[in-house]
Amino acid sequence: MQQLVIHKEAEKVMLADAVDTFPNECCGFFYGKETADGARQITEAQIVVNSKEGDQRRRFEISPLDYMKAERYALSNDLTLLGVYHSHPNHPAVPSVHDLAKALPYFSYIIISVMDGEINVLRSWRLNEEKGEFEEENVKVLV
Helix, strand or coil: CCEEEEEHHHHHHHHHHHHHHCCCCCEEEEEEEECCCCCEEEEEEEEECCCCCCCCCCCCCCCHHHHHHHHHHHHHCCCEEEEEEEEEECCCCCCCHHHHHHCCCCCEEEEEEEECCEEEEEEEEEEECCCCEEEEEEEEEEC
């Protein structure tokens, strides 16, 4: 199981966004570094506007322009764009079929389950290209 270490300040940004956006899905990027053994250290999270047209309670979308801005931000701050986070309002923190269809191989995908406006759980997933499915990452939050 891959290791994902989240700095407390980055976690706070993601969790606050998930609660503030409820009952809609929130979304954003997270940045940091990958260690030699493949573990990922998330040091920053950045909120992005959910650009999905229609029902945002079940879907999120990040515009190509926001992806481009995120890549530029990572380069200019000597960071790596490690992945995307989003929330699942009143649903478990398990990737949907839609999440799988949109997933990129390198990224980690943090999903935050928000039940009735309260954080339930944060889990992270990474796409296994060979199997065509998500595998869960071990998440640790630095206090």
